[in-house]
Amino acid sequence: MAGEVAIVTGAGSGIGRAIARRLARDGMKVIVADIAGQAAAAVADAITAEGHAAKAVEGDVSREQDVAAIVAAARETFGECDVLVNNAGIVHQAKFIDLTPADFDRMLAVHVRGTFLCTHAVLGPMLAKRRGVIVNIASQLGQIGGVELVHYSAAKAAIIGLTKSLAREVSAQGVRVNAIAPGPINTPLVMAISEDWRKAKARELPLGRFGEPEEVASAVAFIASDEAALFVGQTLGPNSGDVML
C-alpha cells in the first residue's frame, strides 16, 4: 500500500482520525476530509509533523460539489484515489415517534448519500486501472438495531447492503468493497452518552471493554491491504464480542 493514495472521510476526529494516522504510518498519502475544516487541518498537520504525507480538505460528504472538491484535491495533490474509507458519520438519539422527517433525511444523507457520492466519485478511475479498495464504516447497530436509533440503524444497514451489492458488481474488475461494523468505541461520539450507560454496556461485552479507535484502524489497514484479497463484500466486526455472526 506504500505510496498509494487514501481518502478518509470524517477524519477530523475519533475513528476516522485513527484510520488516517494508521494509513499514513503505513506509507499511504492521505486526504483528511471532514466537514469540520479546523479539525481536519489539525489531524493533517499532526500526520505531516510525523514525517508522513497528508492534506486536509473541508467538505460535507452529503453535498455533491464538496465531494467533487475532495476527490479533485486528492488527484491534484497526490494522484487518483486508491483507497476510499467512507467513515464520516453523525449520531442522534430519539424515540421513533419523535423523529422528524428532517432528522431521518439528514441521517441518511450523511451516511448513505455520503457513501454513495464519495464512492461514485472515485470508482471510475479505480475501474480504469483495475485496482481500488472501498471500506465503508457501518456499525453493529446496522446488524442488530439500536434503541432510539431507528434512523441511524437504518442508515448503517443500508451501508451494509450497498457494500454487498457493489462488491458483487465490481470485484471482478479489481475493486474490493467491504464494510466494518464496529461495536462501541471510545470516541467523542460515544463519550456523549451517559457514563452509566457506558459502564453497563462495558459489563455486558464478552471482552469487558470498549474498543479504541486504533483497533478499528487496524481492521481497516488489514481489509484495505492485498493481504485481504479474498475479502469481498464482507462486514468485519471489531465489536468486543457484542455481536457474533
Ligand SMILES: NC(=O)c1ccc[n+]([C@@H]2O[C@H](COP(=O)([O-])OP(=O)(O)OC[C@H]3O[C@@H](n4cnc5c(N)ncnc54)[C@H](O)[C@@H]3O)[C@@H](O)[C@H]2O)c1
Ligand atoms: N464510536 C462508536 O462507538 C462507533 C461504533 C460504530 C460505528 N461508528 C461509526 O464510525 C464513524 C466515525 O465515528 P466516530 O465515533 O469516530 O465519531 P466522531 O464524532 O468522533 O467523528 C465523526 C467525524 O465525522 C465528521 N462528519 C460528520 N458529518 C460529516 C459530513 N456530513 N461530512 C464530512 N464529515 C462529517 C465529524 O465532523 C467528525 O469529525 C461513524 O460513521 C460512526 O457512525 C462509531
